[in-house]
Amino acid sequence: MKSGIRRWALGCAAGCLVLASALSTATAGTVKVGAIFAVTGPASFLGGPEARSAEMVVEKINKAGGINGDTVELIVKDSAGSSEKAVSFAKQLIEEEKVVAIIGPSTSGESLAVKKVAEDGQTTLISCAAAEVIVDPVARYVFKTPQKDSFAAQMIFEEMQRLKINTIAIAAGNDGFGKAGKEQLEKMAPSFGIKVAASETYDSKATDLSALVAKLKADAFIQAVVNWSVVPAQAIIAKNMRQVGWQAPLFQSHGFGNIKYAQAAGAAAEGIIFPCGRLLVADALEAAHPQKALLTQYKNDYEAKYKEDASAFGGYAFDAMNMVAAAIKQAGNDRAKVRDAVEGLQKFAGVGGVFSFTPQDHNGLAIDSFAMMTVKDGKFILYQGR
């Protein structure tokens, strides 16, 4: 009998606790944040890690009691890489869901399509796509977290000057990232005294590039190859080059920053040189580096939670979500104030680099957000010169 009463009392107490916690969540508000990522479809290698990273950030925030007591609700929409879908999701998020800000989309094409929607809807958009045109010309409400293409091109050309390379070939995928990068490289090469002897575009689903490599190798003047894409072809071109015994330096874009590609190219990936954010070499950074703690934490958290390697792509969304969270903390659930708060972020350490926004610069990163890297024994390490 006694134990019965005790059990009853315990049950009551537990019930009260549940009720109390339910009440507390009911009284506190929710802040809605929208996200548009290409979780499925051809750009899923971007959208997948991005959506997972953003969800990880939100989960952590809510576990720690939300922002100013408000729970964050992340509404993720899967655009499958389609601009039309991205536009309609953006409208839905702004008009129906009344989100305070949107993170994403994953690809440059989608981001450009959504740029105007965000402007018209006066809602902050923090894009996770690479193309510079997203923030140039600058739009009041549009920001982006990945580093600029032109910084990557500049780093590659500076390294070429050091290696006394003056004639190169460019190969690029036929997607938005490849096209933008190819134009950037062709535009900047002359100012570094570098001649582009061949500039080729391949299908982003290409399965073998040995014919292209044979063609480039036949031109004896070509001293190095720059490949600019985000597709498996960046591993294929490396293999095909080394298979025909061509040892010319191979430079890749920051799109190579996914260890899967280095693993896929295996022995052929050794010695590839590419600029990338420091996430890939987080463990090797000196302790005093402003990004060190953050990078190691993101990498460890992500890898523990999702059992897959962290990539630079997920980092773009991680930064975007953290920026929105920081802005909400400062400005509350108010679209216009959140925009001002994002623009006001200074020395904000993220995965992509240390961001300092200005009204003219909505990327907020400097060239030192990139570091030159190379592949050694199947791992990414900081590049120390050939």
Added chain:
Amino acid sequence: MSLDLFFQYLFAGITYGAIYAVVAIGFNIIYNATGIINFAQGEFVMLGGMISISLLPFMPLWCAIAAATALTMLIGAAIEMLFIRWLQSPSVLRLIIITIGISILLRESALHIWGESIRSLPYFYGNEITTFSVGSVHISPQVVWVIAASGVMMGGLSLFFKSTPIGREMRACAANRTAALLCGINARNMVTLSFMLSAGIGALAGCVMSPITYTQYDSGTSLAIKGFTVAILGGLGNSMAAVAAGILLGIIEAFSVSVVPLAFQDAISIAILLIILFVKPHGLFGSSEAARLKDF
């Protein structure tokens, strides 16, 4: 063009061609048995690669490939039984739409099971940079594997169709379904068998080419388009013609790179396909007599 460069292009072309040809053969087997084009053929190639990669940690390479081929054959049979077998005299158009649906289903399931990252089997011999040198021409051993596997599959199939009773029954169904039925052949089982066979061939091809092309959940689609082109180019239903057409298309693609930018590679191959179809509407090796007897 120097002789070395000529041979380098030639081998690149034969590599592409052998890959296209095995996919095309899969199209032909099902076409022969049912008169339809199975647009999920590329997905069989992807499944073969993916399953073998997933099995590799638990067994030696050849076991993984054999098991992946067998599993994909079972999947092929299951698909036929679930989606096609119970249809009462379906139209060609309806069957084609069904296979397109199946291909989307398989692709999306693969995305959920394996995720979006690229995978590959290890090189069967040597590693990514091992090559044989013939003169100054470099050939990856895996290319030799692909060509050899295509050859063995071709030979095996032709033996199977010519000299085994089941093979003959399948050909009988292809030639005249009603007559075959009257002879006591179970035509429905033959269709199931044709799906199994083409799934198996696709899967085996997917394993052998995986180290070269990599495997991703959506890598089947583009292969299916090329394989379909080759099947049409050779003349639908003729497997030997598919091999010849595949290698021809591969070589044209490889050599086209030497004269025009790579971006035009597909445009050139499609233009050639169109020209051939204008001049010879039943494919390079197809006969108009035979084509008149088919519905599609």
